[in-house]
Amino acid sequence: MADPWQNAYDFAVQVARAAGAVIRNAGEDEIKVQTKSCAVDLVTQTDERVEKIIIGSLKEQFGNGTHCFIGEESVAEGEPCILTDKPTWIIVPVDGTTNFVHGFPFVAVSIAFAVNKELEFGVVYSCLEDKMYKARKGKGAFCNDEPIKVSDVNDINKSIIISEHGTDRSIEKVTKIFSTMQKILRIPVHGLRGSGTAATNMCLVASGASEAFFEIGIHCWDVAAGAVIVKEAGGLVLDVDGVYAFKSDHMNIK
Numbered sequence: 215m216a217d218p219w220q221n222a223y224d225f226a227v228q229v230a231r232a233a234g235a236v237i238r239n240a241g242e243d244e245i246k247v248q249t250k251s252c253a254v255d256l257v258t259q260t261d262e263r264v265e266k267i268i269i270g271s272l273k274e275q276f277g278n279g280t281h282c283f284i285g286e287e288s289v290a291e292g293e294p295c296i297l298t299d300k301p302t303w304i305i306v307p308v309d310g311t312t313n314f315v316h317g318f319p320f321v322a323v324s325i326a327f328a329v330n331k332e333l334e335f336g337v338v339y340s341c342l343e344d345k346m347y348k349a350r351k352g353k354g355a356f357c358n359d360e361p362i363k364v365s366d367v368n369d370i371n372k373s374i375i376i377s378e379h380g381t382d383r384s385i386e387k388v389t390k391i392f393s394t395m396q397k398i399l400r401i402p403v404h405g406l407r408g409s410g411t412a413a414t415n416m417c418l419v420a421s422g423a424s425e426a427f428f429e430i431g432i433h434c435w436d437v438a439a440g441a442v443i444v445k446e447a448g449g450l451v452l453d454v455d456g457v458y459a460f461k462s463d464h465m466n467i468k
């Protein structure tokens with residue numbers, strides 16, 4: 215039987231690469247910072263522009279009304295974030311906006327695709343490193359077309375753990391984050407790291423550079439593409455209760 219989503223997968227890779235080029239070439243005025251939910255939750259014109267380019271290209275290719283789109287910036291502007299059984303694209307145009315603004319060299323485009331509320335594939339393009347991570351359900355995970363797999367280190371004392379601090383600077387949240395990090399460091403582990411983009415963090419786990427990534431309070435779109443890549447590289451994606459994290463009810467935000 216013909217593979218129904220191969221064309222969409224190939225197109226997603228193409229679109230992510232083109233979006234990455236737009237990010238790399240963004241001019242000064244496009245890096246001008248605005249804020250979203252709080253003073254450290256940043257957004258730029260590039261985030262909005264790249265999301266429009268990605269959704270525009272996908273609609274042109276697949277936009278006969280049967281496909282749905284969930285984009286980070288569209289949701290920020292009031293679009294619903296509801297996962298139905300329809301083929302749905304889940305997009306982060308610029309993952310690592312704070313890095314992008316500061317010239318910190320990890321910025322990714324993340325595109326996932328779900329059908330019947332199941333993720334079919336994920337593409338993460340780490341555009342400043344020019345690394346294209348991709349995975350299709352049941353078909354393995356790749357970085358620049360080379361197969362990748364998770365680390366085989368099973369001793370946590372010999373691990374590198376990745377985490378992020380998020381954008382909530384309330385004393386309660388910051389205390390919780392640092393007490394968790396303190397516990398992890400004291401295990402002890404070899405190291406704690408964070409690239410500033412959740413999508414790239416997941417790809418670092420998928421390629422075996424780190425044994426685990428965790429973040430408290432992450433958005434569903436930040437992990438959608440990375441979830442397929444980690445799973446196809448032989449890893450696990452769990453929520454805090456220890457169950458598979460990418461459930462449809464995590465997406466359904468009005």
Ligand SMILES: O=P([O-])([O-])O[C@@H]1[C@H](O)[C@H](O)[C@@H](O)[C@H](O)[C@H]1O
Nearest residue numbers: 308309310311378380410411412
């Ligand atoms: O805002 P953004 O740069 O697209 O995405 C953020 C990054 O992935 C960051 O690493 C993570 O800690 C945040 O939770 C995300 O919201």
Ligand SMILES: [Mg+2]
Nearest residue numbers: 308309310311
């Ligand atoms: Mg973003």
